[in-house]
Amino acid sequence: MRAASELLAQRVMERVLDLVIQSLDVNELAGQVDLNAVIEKIDLNALLSRVDMQALVEQIDIDAIVQDTDIGAAIAMSSGHVASEAVDILRGQAIALDDRIDHWVRRLLRRSGPGLAAPPTLLKTQAET
Amino acid sequence: MTSSAGRASWTGALGRYAGAASRFAAYAVDVIVSWAAYSLGLAGVSFAIMIVTGRSVSWHLGGTIAVGVVFAVWELTYFGYCWAAAGRTPGMALFGLRVVRADGADLDPWRGVLRALAFPLSIILFGLGFVGILTQREHRALHDLIAGTAVVYSWDARATQLRRLAQTAGRPRADLG
Numbered sequence: 001m002r003a004a005s006e007l008l009a010q011r012v013m014e015r016v017l018d019l020v021i022q023s024l025d026v027n028e029l030a031g032q033v034d035l036n037a038v039i040e041k042i043d044l045n046a047l048l049s050r051v052d053m054q055a056l057v058e059q060i061d062i063d064a065i066v067q068d069t070d071i072g073a074a075i076a077m078s079s080g081h082v083a084s085e086a087v088d089i090l091r092g093q094a095i096a097l098d099d100r101i102d103h104w105v106r107r108l109l110r111r112s113g114p115g116l117a118a119p120p121t122l123l124k125t126q127a128e129t
Numbered sequence: 130m131t132s133s134a135g136r137a138s139w140t141g142a143l144g145r146y147a148g149a150a151s152r153f154a155a156y157a158v159d160v161i162v163s164w165a166a167y168s169l170g171l172a173g174v175s176f177a178i179m180i181v182t183g184r185s186v187s188w189h190l191g192g193t194i195a196v197g198v199v200f201a202v203w204e205l206t207y208f209g210y211c212w213a214a215a216g217r218t219p220g221m222a223l224f225g226l227r228v229v230r231a232d233g234a235d236l237d238p239w240r241g242v243l244r245a246l247a248f249p250l251s252i253i254l255f256g257l258g259f260v261g262i263l264t265q266r267e268h269r270a271l272h273d274l275i276a277g278t279a280v281v282y283s284w285d286a287r288a289t290q291l292r293r294l295a296q297t298a299g300r301p302r303a304d305l306g
Contacts, residue, residue, distance in 0.1 A: 085293075087223065088286070088289055090223075090224070091151075091224055091225045091284050091286070092286065094150050094151040094154055094224055095142050095148070095151060095282065095286075097148075097150035097151075098147065098148025098149065098150045098151050099148065101148055101149050101150055101263070102148055105263055105264060109264065111266075117145065117146060117266065117267070118144045118145045118146060118233065118281065119144075119146070119229060119230075119231065119232055119233025119267075119279055119281065120232050120233055121232050121233030121234050122144035122145075122229070122233035122281060123144070123233070
């Protein structure tokens with residue numbers, strides 16, 4: 001009899017707690033908490049001084065991390081990207097210089113009209129695209 | 130580095146006649162590459178002769194004319210083969226240039242060879258053969274006029290820029306962690 005009443009009381013409590021939790025707006029509650037004030041109260045230096053960084057670092061298996069990382073591929077990809085960018089810059093600068101030289105020559109020859117043109121077939125292809 | 134106006138001019142350069150600076154720079158690279166390859170070849174031949182006969186060979190004493198002739202043939206082969214096979218030399222590939230027919234169509238191999246044979250004419254005439262690159266509307270040198278060819282930009286800068294933008298967008302940004 002007593003056990004049955006205890007079970008009933010426990011179920012009632014659980015149900016009540018469920019209802020309370022469901023009715024709580026956690027976002028609103030969190031919004032009311034001044035996190036900045038909380039953070040200001042935490043003494044990070046004191047916290048960090050209690051952490052044994054040396055022991056922490058010793059636990060990291062750097063060899064395993066290095067083995068899992070394909071450093072060769074990363075370096076190749078990175079240097080390939082840099083080389084390709086350098087070539088693009090070189091080409092861009094050369095074309096800009098071409099345009100400048102062409103501009104000067106046209107001024108010297110008192111030639112009007114458009115500067116660099118393209119061959120007919122390529123002009124047609126450009127127009128189509 | 131490059132102004133936005135300058136960048137706008139070269140993003141639309143694909144297919145246009147190539148100018149003097151790009152062509153000269155490409156030629157300079159080709160001279161270095163072909164000279165290096167020739168020197169390496171000579172060194173290899175010297176080494177082979179030394180191994181077989183036991184005597185060292187000097188290419189500068191007595192054999193100057195022969196070496197000069199071999200060099201001229203090598204240069205013709207280098208440029209002729211590159212233009213005939215691919216329409217470009219390594220230097221032109223570096224600067225994003227391509228030799229095409231005067232009407233813009235792909236180069237026939239025989240025109241590539243003819244261009245290489247006519248190329249020395251532009252040099253022999255005190256370099257006057259190259260003046261057309263500066264003054265002509267189509268930037269064609271004497272050897273271009275003889276072979277019926279032209280040099281155009283083959284580098285698609287716009288596509289390169291778009292590809293790079295896509296790569297940058299796909300990469301996680303450092304400031305966002």
